[in-house]
Amino acid sequence: MSTTIYGIKACDTMQKARAWLDGHGVAYAFHDYKTAGVTADKLKAWAGEVGWETLLNRNGTTFRKLADADKAGLTEAKAIGLMLAQPSMIKRPVLETRGGLLVGFKPEAYAARFG
DSSP, X not given: OOOEEEEOTTOHHHHHHHHHHHHTTOOOEEEETTTSXXXXXXXXXXXXXHOXXXXXXXXXXXXXXXXXXXXXXXXXXXHHHHHHHOGGGBXXXXXXXXXXXXXXXXXXXXXXXXX
């Protein structure tokens, strides 16, 4: 498996992560899940690896604007449904590598993975 970074092109955190990868000579493919989408199977696989709680971006405005009823009683199935309907609710970036997933951008985690 090659390295793929998933996210939204205009996101500031995505730009930082891509700049880090570029600056450290890491080859990667970019998948914009806002324009290209993401499958339920992909989200389920990610959730199986890191947990749906890690994938769901509860700090973003899209999640915060949800009705309280939609936020209440979250389960993996409900969270995946929300992320499929509105991909901006997926925490960014999601980096798939041979060593597994990294969710969110932390330079020290990237350095440990690619160092």
